[in-house]
Amino acid sequence: MARTGRPREFDRQAALEAALTLFWKQGYEPTSLSQLKEVMGGISPTSFYAAFGSKEQLFEEVVELYRSTEGRVADVLFDEETSPRSAIERCLRQSAKMQTDPSHPLGCLIVSGASNCGSTADQVVELLRTVRKKNHEALRGQIRRAVAIGDLPDNTDIDGLTEMFGTFLVGISTAARDGAKSSDLDRSVDHIMRFWVEA
Structure with a gap:
């Protein structure tokens, strides 16, 4: 048997x-x-x-x-040991590299994970929105810190600069899913960082 x-x-x-x-x-x-x-x-x-x-x-x-693995690319936004400019630039470059890596799905789970949800998934939508807001506020915090330590002029439009970098950051996900290459996004980071006008 x-x-x-x-x-x-x-x-x-x-x-x-x-x-x-x-x-x-x-x-x-x-x-x-x-x-x-x-x-x-x-x-x-x-x-x-x-x-x-x-x-x-x-x-x-x-x-x-996700946040403890691939999503760690945004952790540098919360690092106050790194210069504000370097923290933001590293976040953008690391995010572009990670989100275009073919070894896993393209884009960002935090950005696209609930993009097509109905009202029955309100808690899921809010969960991801909360994570994105934390990253957005960390961006703002780095820019405020840059002004405080003299890396950016006192008259810096903190909100405008935050929205610009924040919009670029979440936009990487769509670009990656649409086939953007890491090298192309890296060059785009070169351009957007030129808006960082040092004091």
């Missing part, structure tokens, strides 16, 4: 990484539970809900995983 082997143990981390890739590629709303369960190792509905609670809770974990 053939012996039945032990069932394969569920690898939660591998499943989470697979979900990240799928959400990153498709976005929250278009990604179905059946697709998630398939890429996460063919787990049963019972195992899925026991491990992650719900699709929304899974996505929240995915966002945290």
Whole structure:
């Protein structure tokens, strides 16, 4: 009589990484539970809900995983040991390089993950908006710090400069998904940094 082997143990981390890739590629709303369960190792509905609670809770974990891995390119915006100009420039260049890397889905999960969601996903939309706002305020903080330490003139339009760099940062995602090359975006960073008029 053939012996039945032990069932394969569920690898939660591998499943989470697979979900990240799928959400990153498709976005929250278009990604179905059946697709998630398939890429996460063919787990049963019972195992899925026991491990992650719900699709929304899974996505929240995915966002945290993203922010601790590829999404770390924006962490430099919160670094006050780096000069403000260098912090912003490094963020833009690192983001362009990461988002055009073909080893994973193109673009940024934080920007595009909930771009096509309906009202049933309000919490997901707000989650990503909150992350983007934190990055935006970190940009503003670096520009304010630059004025305070004399790296930018006292009459600098802080809000205008923040919006310019912030719009460029989130726009990288669309450009990357539309096929922009890392080298092209890097040259664009050269141009946008020329708007940094030092005191």
